[in-house]
Amino acid sequence: xxxxxxxxxxxxxxxxxxxxxxxxxxLVYEYDGSVDGxxxxxxxxxxxxxxxxxxxxxxxxxxxxxxxxxxARGAGTGLSGGAVPQQGGIIISLTRMNRVLEIDREDxxxxxxxxxxxxxxxxxxxxxxxxxxxxxxxQKACTIGGNVAENSGGPHCLKYGxxxxxxxxxxxxxxxxxxxxxxxxxxxxxxxxxxxxxxGSEGMLGIVTKALVRLTPxxxxxxxxxxxxxxxxxxxxxxxxxIAAGIVPAALEMMDNLTIQAVEPAYHAGYPMDAGAVLLIExxxxxxxxxxxxxxxxxxxxxxxxxxxxxxxERAERDLxxxxxxxxxxxxxxxxxxxxxxxxxxxxxxxPATLRRVEEISRDFDLPIANVFHAGDGNLHPxxxxxxxxxxxxxxxxxxxxxxxxxxxxxxxALSGEHGIGTEKRGYMTLVYTADDLxxxxxxxxxxxxxxxxxxxxxxxxxxxxxxxRALRMQAxxxxxxxxxx
Amino acid sequence: MPSSADRVKNGQLTIDxxxxxxxxxxxxxxxxxxxxxxxxxxxxxVTPIGGGTALTLGNPPERVDVALSTExxxxxxxxxxxxxxxxxxxxxxxxDVQAVLAEHGQRLPLDPPGAGDATIGGLIATGRWGPLRxxxxxxxxxxxxxxxxxxxxxxxxxxxxxxxxxxxxxxPRLYLGSLGTLGVVVSAxxxxxxxxxxxxTVIASYDDLLAAFAAASQLRGGRDPIAALEALFLNSGxxxxxxxxxxxxxxxxxxxxxxxxxxxDVTRLDEQESAGWWSAYVDQQHLAQADNAVxxxxxxxxxxxxxxxxxxxxxxxxxxISVPYxxxxxGLGTVVARLDLGGAGSQEGLAKVQGALLSLADSVTILAxxxxxxxxxxVWGRLPEGFDVMQALRQQFDPExxxxxxxxxxxx
Numbered sequence: 001x002x003x004x005x006x007x008x009x010x011x012x013x014x015x016x017x018x019x020x021x022x023x024x025x026x027l028v029y030e031y032d033g034s035v036d037g038x039x040x041x042x043x044x045x046x047x048x049x050x051x052x053x054x055x056x057x058x059x060x061x062x063x064x065x066x067x068x069x070x071x072a073r074g075a076g077t078g079l080s081g082g083a084v085p086q087q088g089g090i091i092i093s094l095t096r097m098n099r100v101l102e103i104d105r106e107d108x109x110x111x112x113x114x115x116x117x118x119x120x121x122x123x124x125x126x127x128x129x130x131x132x133x134x135x136x137x138x139q140k141a142c143t144i145g146g147n148v149a150e151n152s153g154g155p156h157c158l159k160y161g162x163x164x165x166x167x168x169x170x171x172x173x174x175x176x177x178x179x180x181x182x183x184x185x186x187x188x189x190x191x192x193x194x195x196x197x198x199x200g201s202e203g204m205l206g207i208v209t210k211a212l213v214r215l216t217p218x219x220x221x222x223x224x225x226x227x228x229x230x231x232x233x234x235x236x237x238x239x240x241x242x243i244a245a246g247i248v249p250a251a252l253e254m255m256d257n258l259t260i261q262a263v264e265p266a267y268h269a270g271y272p273m274d275a276g277a278v279l280l281i282e283x284x285x286x287x288x289x290x291x292x293x294x295x296x297x298x299x300x301x302x303x304x305x306x307x308x309x310x311x312x313x314e315r316a317e318r319d320l321x322x323x324x325x326x327x328x329x330x331x332x333x334x335x336x337x338x339x340x341x342x343x344x345x346x347x348x349x350x351x352p353a354t355l356r357r358v359e360e361i362s363r364d365f366d367l368p369i370a371n372v373f374h375a376g377d378g379n380l381h382p383x384x385x386x387x388x389x390x391x392x393x394x395x396x397x398x399x400x401x402x403x404x405x406x407x408x409x410x411x412x413x414a415l416s417g418e419h420g421i422g423t424e425k426r427g428y429m430t431l432v433y434t435a436d437d438l439x440x441x442x443x444x445x446x447x448x449x450x451x452x453x454x455x456x457x458x459x460x461x462x463x464x465x466x467x468x469x470r471a472l473r474m475q476a477x478x479x480x481x482x483x484x485x486x
Numbered sequence: 487m488p489s490s491a492d493r494v495k496n497g498q499l500t501i502d503x504x505x506x507x508x509x510x511x512x513x514x515x516x517x518x519x520x521x522x523x524x525x526x527x528x529x530x531x532v533t534p535i536g537g538g539t540a541l542t543l544g545n546p547p548e549r550v551d552v553a554l555s556t557e558x559x560x561x562x563x564x565x566x567x568x569x570x571x572x573x574x575x576x577x578x579x580x581x582d583v584q585a586v587l588a589e590h591g592q593r594l595p596l597d598p599p600g601a602g603d604a605t606i607g608g609l610i611a612t613g614r615w616g617p618l619r620x621x622x623x624x625x626x627x628x629x630x631x632x633x634x635x636x637x638x639x640x641x642x643x644x645x646x647x648x649x650x651x652x653x654x655x656x657x658p659r660l661y662l663g664s665l666g667t668l669g670v671v672v673s674a675x676x677x678x679x680x681x682x683x684x685x686x687t688v689i690a691s692y693d694d695l696l697a698a699f700a701a702a703s704q705l706r707g708g709r710d711p712i713a714a715l716e717a718l719f720l721n722s723g724x725x726x727x728x729x730x731x732x733x734x735x736x737x738x739x740x741x742x743x744x745x746x747x748x749x750x751d752v753t754r755l756d757e758q759e760s761a762g763w764w765s766a767y768v769d770q771q772h773l774a775q776a777d778n779a780v781x782x783x784x785x786x787x788x789x790x791x792x793x794x795x796x797x798x799x800x801x802x803x804x805x806x807i808s809v810p811y812x813x814x815x816x817g818l819g820t821v822v823a824r825l826d827l828g829g830a831g832s833q834e835g836l837a838k839v840q841g842a843l844l845s846l847a848d849s850v851t852i853l854a855x856x857x858x859x860x861x862x863x864x865v866w867g868r869l870p871e872g873f874d875v876m877q878a879l880r881q882q883f884d885p886e887x888x889x890x891x892x893x894x895x896x897x898x
Binding site for chain 1: 566567568569570571591592613615619623626627634636638640641642643644646647648649650651652653654655656657659660662663664668669679680681683703706707709710711732733735736739783784785786787788789818819820847848849851866867868869870871872873875876878879881882883894895896
């Protein structure tokens with residue numbers, strides 16, 4: 001299809017002001033939050049900004065006629081290149097579908113459009129006594145649709161779970177342009193859990209047009225504890241003691257000395273500059289529970305070598321203690337012009353050894369690495385500090401990052417805890433998965449999108465062709481049994 | 487009664503009147519995949535079996551040739567109490583797994599009927615839950631990794647031993663509740679949780695449905711650590727059971743408050759007594775029912791539970807069907823009822839009941855019924871939206887319909 005005709009037809013669907021085609025307007029859609037140079041990109045033919053599910057369905061049908069891929073996009077805060085087009089095509093930007101359609105206080109649910117911003121959903125539900133629990137660091141900008149695509153986490157998922165635990169149902173547009181609901185408000189809906197399959201599928205199976213999400217009651221009381229330690233080992237030990245005592249805090253975050261060096265002068269949160277590590281622990285619940293649990297945690301921290309334990313219950317004090325953690329990325333600019341934010345997970349007990357290995361890698365590659373991470377669930381975020389203008393520095397960062405990933409996988413960890421695979425980590429998939437593991441994932445992809453039209457060249461290793469997988473598997477089976485495929 | 491594994495070995499497995507002619511008890515994942523591949527190549531049907539506690543679930547199978555037992559895949563593979571993660575073979579008994587976790591003060595918060603004898607693989611295949619779903623969710627919220635044998639002769643794994651993981655599609659949730667139709671679970675990894683330090687249950691009686699559900703509604707609107715909330719229909723009225731879990735002082739305080747706020751008869755049970763009461767409660771919904779009993783579960787949005795319970799009672803009475811047992815979960819929107827069809831007991835009668843219930847609820851599942859009545863009825867109720875995607879999944883993962891043909895939703 002001629003590009004002019006395509007644009008005209010798109011304008012017919014979403015109106016003249018709902019289509020971007022000028023090179024300057026398209027440029028931004030070649031990027032997301034990932035590091036420039038870490039992911040490949042291609043210029044889209046056009047960007048469409050629909051306002052209804054029906055418009056999205058029409059765009060998908062048009063793209064199918066034109067033989068173009070479709071990439072859905074939220075706020076573009078993703079860190080793995082998930083929303084970055086690889087083969088051009090049509091970008092469907094969901095930012096104009098940003099209404100909270102319904103808040104059901106009794107059943108504790110919200111029905112939202114995909115472009116609703118994560119934090120705004122929590123703010124809108126706060127007067128009703130609720131919040132939306134998944135809270136990725138980008139929550140001021142990222143959208144619910146993006147959270148669904150990436151199965152986003154955040155500091156509070158230690159207690160409350162990740163996005164998939166909070167999605168009850170989805171309205172989606174399928175690659176053939178049909179609009180269907182998965183899951184719903186009632187328990188016991190029959191058939192496969194397509195909602196579960198959709199969450200975390202990186203926009204490759206369907207485009208979310210409405211999400212029915214669970215709301216969490218705001219706790220009666222919240223307490224934040226700050227405990228500095230001489231080194232990472234003793235902070236890790238304290239973490240294990242807390243978990244072993246049967247306590248699951250709302251959040252349990254750790255920052256190392258390099259992070260403290262960056263954030264304390266910037267935000268004056270009161271982190272001791274000489275501490276080897278600080279733990280930031282949040283607990284919530286009934287006032288009595290929080291008080292009792294707080295006393296227990298403080299004692300465990302002191303026994304594990306905390307030099308002091310500060311606590312804050314008032315909102316302003318709590319926010320100050322959190323500020324250094326939440327704004328840590330921004331503060332890195334004080335240390336280096338660029339950073340590469342890594343995301344891997346290891347079993348919690350492997351944290352101290354993993355951090356030692358990260359330190360070695362930092363030395364080997366002559367690359368400062370700050371560690372700020374979700375200690376409670378073993379989700380590491382090594383922050384590699386570098387200057388992109390220096391020749392070869394991006395490559396060095398990617399090499400070091402490969403070392404870290406390989407180590408994490410070796411100790412039983414995962415490639416990504418909350419950022420996704422996208423294009424950034426697709427090359428690493430074979431570190432963790434066999435051909436048979438990938439074939440099962442391809443089976444899921446093929447069931448939704450047999451022609452590979454939605455968000456192509458993501459998640460699977462480069463050159464991997466989902467469509468041929470089934471035939472290959474049948475062939476393998478036939479060979480094994482010495483018969484011809486049926 | 488012989489154990490299900492014995493029945494498999496003796497080739498006695500019968501599901502809804504359809505008997506297996508062969509059995510297989512593989513010792514590892516690859517052997518299990520080989521059994522499936524061979525059956526697929528020869529056009530035979532396989533029914534996987536674990537504890538045999540939910541064999542009545544689903545439509546009568548079109549065919550059962552091979553009974554496939556997970557009995558020899560029953561070990562705990564890895565358990566790191568400080569990491570709060572567990573990896574276990576599909577054939578492990580849930581009760582045994584809970585006992586191991588309990589030694590470390592931990593548990594899988596899941597309490598479906600008959601769970602003690604059920605296997606991990608069976609619980610995943612059926613996706614069943616119990617009253618604890620109100621506070622703790624289902625296996626969907628605990629499953630972090632899985633290994634599955636497929637009819638292609640391959641074994642695939644997904645997820646891992648970490649609690650946060652977005653490395654590729656979330657396959658574990660796809661397999662959960664799929665009744666084995668996409669592959670047979672070999673092993674699974676779970677996030678485990680600390681056991682609550684204390685528990686108590688308050689059982690309060692009410693003269694009528696409205697009063698019981700009003701009390702439930704008030705509890706649902708609060709922030710107390712309520713683990714489960716169930717309303718039980720008794721011919722003389724209703725009972726509301728509130729299960730409280732948490733720190734000792736909190737549990738005590740909440741229990742006292744509920745007791746003092748109750749208008750009618752009220753009983754408080756602590757610790758062992760409380761646990762025992764819930765175990766007996768869920769076992770009333772055990773799928774292994776007396777002859778000719780029909781057990782159904784209906785679902786609506788939770789705030790419509792009271793209306794659902796009340797209309798079911800009225801509607802059944804109009805059809806001259808007695809309801810010897812009915813329990814509702816006001817926080818989940820479900821009603822489970824045992825129906826006595828009496829003289830109307832037949833395929834036609836069951837279809838009529840299903841039709842009546844479908845007009846009242848969003849989801850209707852016939853959990854158990856006499857096999858001859860079930861024939862031709864999709865016991866899973868309404869065909870789900872996106873059914874053709876589900877058909878495509880079945881085609882991708884099990885093109886010959888080797889595993890449990892016809893038993894799952896839409897006769898997949």
